[in-house]
Amino acid sequence: MNYLIGEYECKLDTKGRMVVPASLKRQLPDAEREGLVVNRGFEKNLVIYTRSEWNKLLGQLARLNQFQPKNRDFIRKFMSGATELMLDSAGRVLLPKALLEYAEIGAELVLACNLEKIEVWSKVKYQESLDGVSEEEFSDLAAQVMGGFNFGGDENE
Template structure:
């Protein structure tokens, strides 16, 4: 799957269903039949939607962890807390489970934000706050993460 592109605003109905924006749905056309995994984000108060192919890659890495090391076991438990398998319904809507809606603070308006091969799902106000709060630090962050000269693609971390 190619990298996903775009930020899309949508509305959540009273049952927690959200229509996937046409531009995003088109990008996911080749993987939508396999379904998705929806989970809490590790670093932000948002949700992450993994196409099944991407979820398998992540779980391949996680499954290599030694479960007899306590911090590994704790990480696996926390990483997979609240994980749900989800699919688009016949109308092209995604059902966001109540526990994940509560965790993320999603109310009425959501933002789907592409993050390479994963989609972040945010409450619109939280998303705008996260973007505004990071603007001042972004130049420093960009330099720290991407600022090496003549970066070899194998050196990115």
């Protein structure tokens, strides 16, 4: 799969439907045929997966030893709320009310592409999360997270 890119501000209609932006939809060529899956995120947000990425994730979860209580608890919590999304003829998806409430998403939201998935945030919460890391902290974080990588280049590069 190609990695997804972009950040999109969207609005929900009164029924909880969101139009998938055209430039994002172009990055999801199989979404109309296979659908998408939305689930709770780890930070009071939602996460949308393509069906193929969701199936890869389920394959990883299926390998966990379910005789271990921590594994069962994680799987149960992670899977709660997972819902299939289908695009309608107008290119909209209906986001489940319970998930919108979990993520405290109102009429305005942000779709933030994150590698192979799409994070769905309340517009206000998304901005708060970005503002929560200063430029200096981001620079330090980059050094900690990415500083040890050899990006395949020559040592002199």
